[in-house]
Amino acid sequence: MIKCGVVGLGDMGSGLAKNLIAKGLQTAGFDLSEQRMNAFTEMGGQAAQGPADVGRQVDVVFVMVMTGDQAKAVILGDGLASTLQPGSVVILSATIRAAEAREIADGLAGSGIDLIDSPVSGGFPGAQGGTLTMMAAGSDAAMEKARPAMEAVSKTIHKVGTEPGMGQTVKACLQSLIGGVFSATFEAAVLAAKAGVPGQVLYDVVSTSSGGSIAANTALEKIIDRQFVGTGSQISTMHKDLTISLDLARELGVPLFTATAAMQLFQAGKTKYPEGDNWIVTRVLEEIVGAELKR
Structure with missing residues (x-):
């Protein structure tokens, strides 16, 4: 069974984590807010010290932050990319500019880490209820590996392409x-x-x-x-x-x-x-x- 992670545990990310845990998937998470981290551990999540620490523990990780700059900081450099193993999958579920999603994909090139560009729709009720609609762009192999995690949080998964930026x-x-x-x-x-x-x-x-x-x-x-x-x-x-x-x-x-x-x-x-x-x-x-x- 895959191990999952969530970086960004706000209104949307907390819903992702809640439904991953409910499906029996081991889930590590990180947020800058101590209050959100406490709520996450109370629901059964494993608290991490930062994005890199999440990466050490997971096979598939959702990134649910607000901006493209935040997504790049979380994923690239000394973020998730520094600790995720080749074959791992990053699901970019935040809504950012298509060009920023492509920048992230370029930053991951050669690492063996797959990126699924998959913003979501359904808002707070969809996130908390596990009924989000996903607009996913990624390879068949990455989609197949991440499918248990995606199905745990989504009612409808649309494959909208293979290239980063198409989801956005x-x-x-x-x-x-x-x-x-x-x-x-x-x-x-x-x-x-x-x-x-x-x-x-x-x-x-x-x-x-x-x-x-x-x-x-x-x-x-x-x-x-x-x-x-x-x-x-x-x-x-x-x-x-x-x-x-x-x-x-x-x-x-x-x-x-x-x-x-x-x-x-x-x-x-x-x-x-x-x-x-x-x-x-x-x-x-x-x-x-x-x-x-x-x-």
């Missing part, structure tokens, strides 16, 4: 769509509030109509219950993801009108409420019109 590219396309859906939902919620439509009525109609979706339904639920903080969907993450989508679009010369508008709404929410979650953008709009949507 697909994720950038997906996030441009999700950002637009969220933004349209926030605006619809504020329109309903100003018009005097009860939140429960709007939710019931949207969630059973062609306008409903997991993203829209989740956003509306959080809005009408006034749950704007601590839901596991921190606004900084979506802001970062939309930045990646728009940067890719600029590189390729693709106009993204809707995603650009979404980015400005998320920028407003992040500036006004930096500790809030995605849905807090609605509060910015509600404050403009002087109405709130409640259940």
Whole structure:
């Protein structure tokens, strides 16, 4: 049985670790937060002293950090690459720029360590519930070796390519769509509030109509219950993801009108409420019109 690791034990990484352990996979982990490390050991994980220490103990390791610079620091140099054995697999589950994923792959060249570029979708509920969607780009051999770990945390694994960066590219396309859906939902919620439509009525109609979706339904639920903080969907993450989508679009010369508008709404929410979650953008709009949507 393979030995697994997780570097980055926040809202998403803690879910990965939880489900790996639940499947009976020996799991080592590291996070800079002492509180997160304590929670990890309480669930049965093996605490490591740093990324290199994780690498000494595992065959397959998930990297779930926030930025490309963090991912490079964790994996390359004196990080995981310094201790992982040839034949080991790094699963880059963080969302970063495609070019950064390629830089990491270049840094691992010749080491015998395989990289699977596989950002995920499903957010906090998917991570904690083991139902994430994975967008995986890697060799057949690496995918086969890592499959028990990937199946422990994911309900749906899509192989989107073999080259590093393809997973991140697909994720950038997906996030441009999700950002637009969220933004349209926030605006619809504020329109309903100003018009005097009860939140429960709007939710019931949207969630059973062609306008409903997991993203829209989740956003509306959080809005009408006034749950704007601590839901596991921190606004900084979506802001970062939309930045990646728009940067890719600029590189390729693709106009993204809707995603650009979404980015400005998320920028407003992040500036006004930096500790809030995605849905807090609605509060910015509600404050403009002087109405709130409640259940």
